[in-house]
Structures are given as C-alpha cells and as structure tokens.
Amino acid sequence: MNIHAKRIKDLQYLLKKNRLDAVVVDRKLETSFLTGYKQEGVVLLVTRNGAWGFMPKMFVDDFNAFAGSFVKASAPDTLMGAAVQKARELKLKKTAFEPETATYQSGNFWKKSGFAEHAGLIQPLRAVKEGEELELLRKSCRIAAKAFGVLKPKIKTGCTERSVACELDHIMQKMGATGPSFSLIVGFGPNSALPHHETSDRKLRNNEAVLIDYGCVYGGYCSDITRTYFHGRPSDEFRKVYAIVDRSQKAGVAKVRAGVDSRDVDSACRDIIADAGYGQYFTHSTGHGIGLEIHEAPRLSVKSTGPLAAGMAVTVEPGIYLHGRFGVRIEDSVLVTRTGREILTK
Amino acid sequence: MNIHAKRIKDLQYLLKKNRLDAVVVDRKLETSFLTGYKQEGVVLLVTRNGAWGFMPKMFVDDFNAFAGSFVKASAPDTLMGAAVQKARELKLKKTAFEPETATYQSGNFWKKSGFAEHAGLIQPLRAVKEGEELELLRKSCRIAAKAFGVLKPKIKTGCTERSVACELDHIMQKMGATGPSFSLIVGFGPNSALPHHETSDRKLRNNEAVLIDYGCVYGGYCSDITRTYFHGRPSDEFRKVYAIVDRSQKAGVAKVRAGVDSRDVDSACRDIIADAGYGQYFTHSTGHGIGLEIHEAPRLSVKSTGPLAAGMAVTVEPGIYLHGRFGVRIEDSVLVTRTGREILTK
DSSP states (O other), X not given: OOHHHHHHHHHHHHHHHTTOSXXXXXXHHHHHXXXXXXXXXXXXXXXXXXXXXEOOGGGHHHHHHHHTTTSEEEOOSSHHHHHHHHHHHTTOSOEEEOXXXXXXXXXXXXHHTTOEEOOSSHHXXXXXXXXXXXXXXXXXXXXXXXXXXHHGGGOXXXXXXXHHHHHHHHHHHHTTOOEESSOOEEEEGGXXXXXXXXXXXXXXXXXXXXXXXXXXXXXXXXXXXXXXXXESSOOHHHHHHHHHHHHHHHHHHHHOXXXXXXXXXXXXXXXXXHHTTOGGGXXXXXXXXXXXXXXXXXXXXXXXXXXXXXXXXXXXXXXXXXXTTEEEEXXXXXXXXXXXEEETTO | OOHHHHHHHHHHXXXXXXXXXXXXXXXXXXXXXXXXXXXXXOEEEEESSOEEEEOOGGGHHHHHHHHXXXXXXXXOSSHHXXXXXXXXXXXXXXXXXXXXXXXXXXXXXXXHTTOEEOOSSHHHHHHSOOTHHHHHHHHHHHHHHHHHHHHGGGOOXXXXXXXXXXXXXXXXXXXXXXXXXXXXXXXXXXXXXXXXXXXXXXXXXXXXXXXXXXXXXXXXXXXXXXXEEEESSOOHHHHHHHHHHHHHHHHHHHHOOTTOBHHHHHHHHHHHXXXXXXGGGOOSOSXXXXXXXXXXXXXXXXXXXXXXXXXXXXXXXXXXXETTTEEEEOBEEEEEOXXXXXXXXX
C-alpha cells in the first residue's frame, strides 16, 4: 500500500479510537504528510472511511498524480467553506481540527463552523517514522555527517563563518540534499559560546574554537548535527570542557531507548555537566524530534514528559557555553529502535 | 535614529491613531522586524510610550545588544503570561493582537486574557519598505538578477534540474546571499508548464524550454525572479507564446505606480494574454509583495484591492502554461517609487 494511503488509514483508525467522525487538515506540512502532494493551499477532510481534498484548480491534476487513488480532489470556490459543506452533506456529528497547527483565523473558522478542537491526531503519526521516511531520514543524516569530513580540511585561518556555511551547504547539496534544514550556524571563537549565534562575516583566527551546527533536507526530511573542534592548539580548559560535553552527550545517547521518559535523556546529559561544575553554562534543553520539521515532537528537556517510542528520531545535543570565550556543543540525530537506538549522524 | 527604534515609534503612532493602548507581538518575523533581534521565542508588549520584551534567559544579553536602548528586556517564567501581567500593571484598557499572524493557541490565549483582535498594525508597516531595508532588498534582487548571467552558460544538455538549482543557489551565496528565498524551481520541457513544479532529477534534452523561478535572501530580504528560455532552436509556438508573455509582463510593470489599484496591474497583464487567446492558460495571480517573506502584502490578483504605495515591492509574473508541452513565465521584482517604479531584478 502507498505510504500516504496508509497514513490516511492510520488517521482514520485514530478517528475511530477518539470517537471522531472526521478531521480537517489545512497546513501544508500535514496535508503533504498525508497525501505526498507538497503545495501549500490544500484543505483535507478525512472521515472514517473517505478523504476529500479541496484546492485551487491549477493543483488538481498534479494532486491526483500523488493521491488521486485515495483522496477525492475538487476545486471549489472557497476551500474551507467546501470542507464545511461536505461535512454537512455527510451529516458528520463530530469533526475535529488540530489546535497545535491551526492559525488563529483558520482555527476560529473551524470552531465557528461547529468543528471541535482535538489535539494529538496527526502529530503522533508524524512523530513515529516508518517505511520510506526512515530511509529518507537516514540518508539526510548520512549526508550531513559525511559532509563534515569533506568540509573540515577546507576550514583555514582567515575563512569567514559565512563562507564556511556556504561551502557546507554546497557540499551537502552536491551529495543530494535539496538544501539546509535551517540557517546553518558557524561560530568562531567567542561566537561559539552563543547557542543561537547568527553566522557572520567574522574571520577565523589561529587558536580558537569552531562550532558548526548544521543539517540538510533530503526528500523532505531534516537532519541536525553539531560538531565542535579547536582550530590550533587547544587550551587545557577547552580540552576539559570538550571531554565533559562528550561524556554528557554519550550518556544521553546511551539513554535513548523505547519506553524511556524523554526527561530522563535530558537529565542523563545534564547531571554529568552539573556534576562537573558547569551546570549553569548548559543553558538550553537537550534535544528535540526531527522529521519533516527541524523541531518537532518529542522534546527532550527538564519539563518534557512521555516515553520515547520506536520510530521516533531525536537530537541529543548538550553544550557548555563560556560567554566571551568559547562554547562546545556536540549533537547527533538518533533513531529510537525496537531494541535500542541507531545513531543516524555517524 | 536606529531603524528598529523608528519602527517601534511608527507602531506607537498607529496605536494612537487606532485608539489602542498597546499591542502584543509574538511571531519571530514581527518581533525581529521591530527589534532587529532574529530569534524565535520573544514576546513584545508595545504601549504608546514604551516597549517590553519577554524572552528566555539565554537571549537577554544578545537581545540587549540589538534593542536594549528602546525595549526593556526580561526573562520571566512564562513569556505570554508576563506580557499580560505587565499590561495589567500598566492598567492598559485596550491591548491588541494581530489576528493575521497569531496562531490558534496564541491568539486565543490573548483573547482570553482580555486583549482584542486588531488587524493591520504591523503588516502595513512591513509592506512599505524604507531606509536600510530598501538597500537590502535592492542588493537581494541584484544578486538574483546577476546570478542568472553566471548560471546560464553552465546549463547544458544532460544537466539535471536539481544540479542547476544547486549551482544557482551556490552562485548567489558566493555573491553574498545567505540562502535561497524559497525552494528554487527549475523546470525543463513539460515541467516548465507546471507553475509550482518541484525541482527533480530530470535531465535537460536538446530543444526544450527551461524555466527558472528563483531568488535569494540577503540581510533577511527576499528577491523573486523568473527567467524562461529555449534550450536549442525554439519552435514558432514557443516564440509566439514568449512574445505574448513578455508583452504582458512589460505592460504589468508599466502599470506599477503609487495610487494604482493592485487589481489593475493584474488586469494589465491578464488582458494581453486573454486578447491573444491564451487566457485560460494563465492560471495564477499576477504577483505579490516581497520583503522579509517571499509572499507578503500586497497581492496583485483579480480579487485584490487597495492602491499601491511608494515603498511597496511587488513581483509581476504572468505566465502561459501549455500542459504536457511547455510553459513561459517572466517575473521581475519591482519597487513602487514616488514617481513611478524601479525594476529591482535588472
């Protein structure tokens, strides 16, 4: 069965389980996840045993090539209005929309039309990767991991952060990526101590830290990886901090397993850094899910809850940031498997 | 005066004009437009004579380097809750939020907190470009326009669409762009007839159309441009269709002027194509605003209303698409000036 047809089936199963008659979906990430058709501006109505797609006329042929066999496409005057109309025609009693992904205007339109907020229908489907998407995610991560080896010998004193980001992006695209998965972060020296540094024209000097947080998109799937190293002869403190972060990151990765609470991965990383006396310099959460979005469910943080499940893909990325001096972050993308984990960015 | 401080002042002027006490802003595009600080996760409360920024602790130092002189930053436990608290402390009677940019969850939070929907506060400020952003937009468009001249000689029989997109992206980044402004569209042969074609691994053959719809980001500003040409010896029909689209596009550009209704630019383009007998093959609207987003206000379509104003930047991009054969689209980014227009992608 076509992977997208299967996702619609999975969603229909969730409708039954949640005693819903239907759900409307209007954001591109979700409509493309469910149909394979990647244009913005498609509205879907999925019932327990059918699926309708409402879209501009110029999309219909192309949409049908993707999803014509399991979604009935049409081009009405108003897309959202047509979904409401169809729900009425079908005499559906309880149609849901997802509050997490709705805009203020779309969500309130659905609400006024008598549809009900219902969280956790498509997001849980997206969080657990399966079939073809596992291969796409693996390839995305493999490209990212391999690119660093090609890039590193080219990073020389005098390079700007931006030129390195540009080169890295190009290397990944030549390996098959369609683009970067977010605005690539290259930080030299003190810039490496800013977790969300914006890549600049600063030049690399001798004897300073290099932090590169990057990833690519392949087949729609986002990879995420961070590598830090010292350009020149590392100070004792850099070595020490690097070793702590490395230990912390490996402990976090080792904790990743189906059934483990997401918060426990965070504390596995955080405890090691805290015990080493650098707790206050690890200023962000430990990780996040990756997939069609660079940040998606689940989260791995002090506040996160819920067990990891086989098929989830997460980052593990502790760091220590010494303001004005240097920062170290080490990050891998990791897949939760049935029996443990698979490091995707190896 | 700092451009961002000026924007806050402009917004405060709009608050007075609209009899509002304050506005809350929680989307990155708008918070960065108003402060210069480009991280997601900042909540602003702008009153008639003050501005507060609520953000995670790790952002505060960096935020202050951008906007510390005109926005008071703090790191409370809950960002949106702190904005509501501050509005109460200040005894504000009417605080607005923008329904166009709110999410379902944020908008309804503001509503429940007693804030009021009020459209058209920051979006009109964003639509009219001024000062530094004019230069950034000009440079973004210049890079895009120049890149085509570098790229074209490299496009040869046997190239894939994706390899051309990759090369084009790299050329623009080497010229200073930080990345593409959207997923670049390269369409060969029949793929050129799909207005929203997804760039593929299809190879270029002799004697077929090449359509490239692309742009870059420079200093946060998006350019948008489309070039179509024939690889080989063009058929009479390609020549004819190209000439019609060219005439249509020039007529549209010539219509762009402050005070002209946006719909009239659309009809200037559409009438020429319709009169030539190809009306049904021009299946999309004529253009859209560009700026921090690749699609923003104003729109140029059959349905759009409202006059163009000096400082607005729009695309003019008519096309004719002959399904299964070829398509022609010609697009420039155009700035509305006080006395007429400036073609930015020349």
